[in-house]
Amino acid sequence: MSQSKVPGQAWVTVFAGTAINLCLGILYAWSVWKKALVNPELAGEVMTGIDAGWTYLTNSQAATPFSLCIIMFMLCMVPGGKIQDKLGPKACATIGGLCLAAGCIIAGLMKSYTGLIIGFGIMGGIGMGIGYAAPTPAALKWFGPHRRGLIAGLVVSGYGGAALYISPLARYLIEGYGITGSFIALGVIFALVVIVAGQLLNTPPAGYQPPAPPVEASAATAIATKVDWEPSQIVKTKAFFSLVIMFVLATQSGLLIIGNAAGLLSKAGSAVPFLVANAWILAAYGGITNAVGRVGTGVYSDRIGRTRAYAINCGVAALCMFSLPMIIASENILLLFIATGIGYWQYGGLLSLMPSFVADFFGGKNLGMNYGLVFIGWGLGAFMPKLGGIIQDATGSLDLAFYISGSLLLASVAIALLTRRPDDSHLLADAPTAKSEATADGLEERKAA
Template identity: 55%
Template sequence: MSVPARAWAVTAAGTAVNLCLGILYGWSVWKAALVPKDKALYGQPMTGTNAGWTYLSNSEGNLAYAVCGVTFALFMIPGGRLQDRYGAKLGATLGGLFLALGCVVAGVLKSFEGLVLGFGVLGGIGMGLGYAAATPAAVKWFHSSRRGLIVGLVVAGYGAAAVYISPLADYLITAHGLTGSFVGLGVLFAVVVVVAGQLLAPPPAGYVAPGPAQAAAAPAAPRGADFGAKQMLATWQFYLLVFLFVGSAQSGLLVIANAKSFLNDAAEGGSFFARNGWVLVTFIGVVNALGRVGTGQYSDRVGRLNAYALNGAVSAVCLLATPWVIAEKNVAFLFVVIGVMAWQYGGTLAVLPAVTADYYGAKNLGLNYGLVFTGWGIAFFVPQLASAIKDATDRWDGAFYLSAGLLVAAVLVSRIIRKPVSVAPAA
């Protein structure tokens, strides 16, 4: 028995939803327009197509990004409950509308407060509701032996969003200003997410996902227990999974928030890369997406947390090397080390939902993964702290060393986690 075509349609629709929700990964393009290199311009009014806007400091320029991430993570919880109880279509539709409203509010208000309210709060609500709908809807159509790959494909859309959003936002900011970029993208996202969300249909009652062909003749392995949220919260493994999210996500979020600034610091003034920082942001999007699919696929073979540890260890080395790379103005090597970090970060977003399903079952995955995902929201304290470090010292070194230390700690923790003992079925 083969997987029905509808299963792949749901997977594609989930990827399309995430391609819009991933506007968060293009944030460094907006930040570069909002935060000038000259500190004397902080708080000064802009001119031209951005008349009405005011220049921000590094910390201010990162706050809307951080608020968006925390709100996103928090609304994964009600988004997961919506998905589990009412299906994915409602969550995706609400997600698209909130994201669009947030972008329009951010553009129209033309202020720091408008960015925090619009992009940060309303946009974060939309991302949380929409993201919670996309992955569980696809996972339920496939056997657990393909879980890593399917999760990777769906969440790759979120990572790949930077591939088109970064150059598009850069063009829109140049041609139509900050307001035009936010409003234009908001309208586009509303249409795409709402339409794609209608394709996120669950499997019919009694549907059994086809397993590997070689296992057809063998006795079926007993299915793991489906933990309810309260049962999951009673296990120690849940809290370590949250820490794994914090430890690995913070390094990727640090890079995503400041990619264009890193390239500006490393590139020679007036060079192609100094003038086109969006290229690194787009590169991160490509590798981020590939990391989700690639890590998801080999985690099916070598084990979820083995893949997590391998990615994390290599990325920690790159984090430690990055201050030297920027100081040496080695742009080629900067792309290498940033690419490794992007792959690791993308891999985390494929591995941890799959681990959550492996440990606690697929039945309540929407809510359960929403709770584990709070670790991703907590991780935003690192890029916010990094911006404060940059404002105080004019260097990123301390932020990279802090990030590397947290990632190493997470890799070590990943070596001690084991699947929880099965419990009685949730009521």
């Protein structure tokens, strides 16, 4: 039976999920760590002072732990989604928090390239992937399709907003306690918050039906499958592969900017000593637009549809990627903030669009596992930061990487416009409960979709 209003526990789950993602967003501190670690001319030489024991890295080397973390994040979203669906979000968040703490402590204590790969790249990625699988599916199960964009945006806004405070916090810790101290402090504090907030996550009881959409709700966004697809079923659909490819092509541009934000401001603002010394400002600013983009995109995707929202975001971001080489060369700080801000918005919005796409296409019951499978596309997008590092080492700039990235965004728009929700009529026939709930108008809407 459908509820008249959303229970209070639903909103507790939403904001507990936001708190968890505020901590899992430690990934966005990487550009600050990278700035402290990279010096191609001194690569391999041992640092002195507070960072004694660490060695300088090349751009390509520094891209490896970041890219590996993303890959592990991707791979662990699948088992994380299974843990979420089977054992519940509390267990999922707890395991993720413990792995994150262990990874950061390992990275800090080993003081080496190998330690960064094992600690931040592997263990950190495992913690982020399993932890990230907990909040969004749990929250979306409480709400109907007409609010999925908003709810997904609120939950994942924490991950994007993390850059707002993590970048300056990481810089403060590096300056005061060294690279080692920053890794250990952030890992332990964030793990505690993830574990505690995770205990506030709950999924709806058996038989729960979210409130029905209002009469004036947009048909384009209120339409959704009436049945719950199994993971083994979704991988047989064209829509699944389209969503994965869309994820890959739209993710790569955001990761390219995130992994190089501090360096971009240092280069474009080379004539301004303050900007060179405080290049973390661009990463922190990016956190704001990233977070707002997640909520904002979620809101207008509920009104104009996921596909239109995706196409608008990626199309505008592509123009910005094509413009970045010229903007950096001209040292126009205002245009740099506008272009990267749009890039952060597009990337942030993607993370609210994709779980909403999956829930609309395949239902909410198995959302943890189903979204984990589609989330593979996010991890595959990690090729771009590594490619960008190789291009930068070879040419001295990221210009070619930006042109490639913009082209891929345009390709993603074309794929999105051709993607349709898979036909669920054969599943609906085998789901008597769902069939009884489907009205004649609903059947017509699904045919129109």
